[in-house]
Amino acid sequence: MIITGLLVFGLIDVADVTKSSRFDLLLILIICVMLGLINKFFHYLLRAPTLKGRLVMDDIEDFKSYLSEKSSYLKFSETQKVKQ
Secondary structure, three states: OHHHHHHHOOOOOHHHHHHOOHHHHHHHHHHHHHHHHHHHHHHHHHHOOOHHHHHHHHHHHHHHHHHHHHHHHHOOOOOOOOOO
8 A cells, every 4th residue: 555655656666666676675665664663653642642631531430430320319110100
């Protein structure tokens, strides 16, 4: 996919690839591997919440546990009906 993108944008020419030395091909391979590793690293960083985001997530989790505790007090039985 990366090689296809490089070919489309003209960064490498098909004729040059067939005539190029092994050093050029190795350099292209190293660049592709480095781009893949950088992509994985930033994917990991994007999933990690910031400090402020972590505090909000903790507040939401506390609110969920509060609601689950209070829901046992608020449940109606099957025989009780709400008066209209």
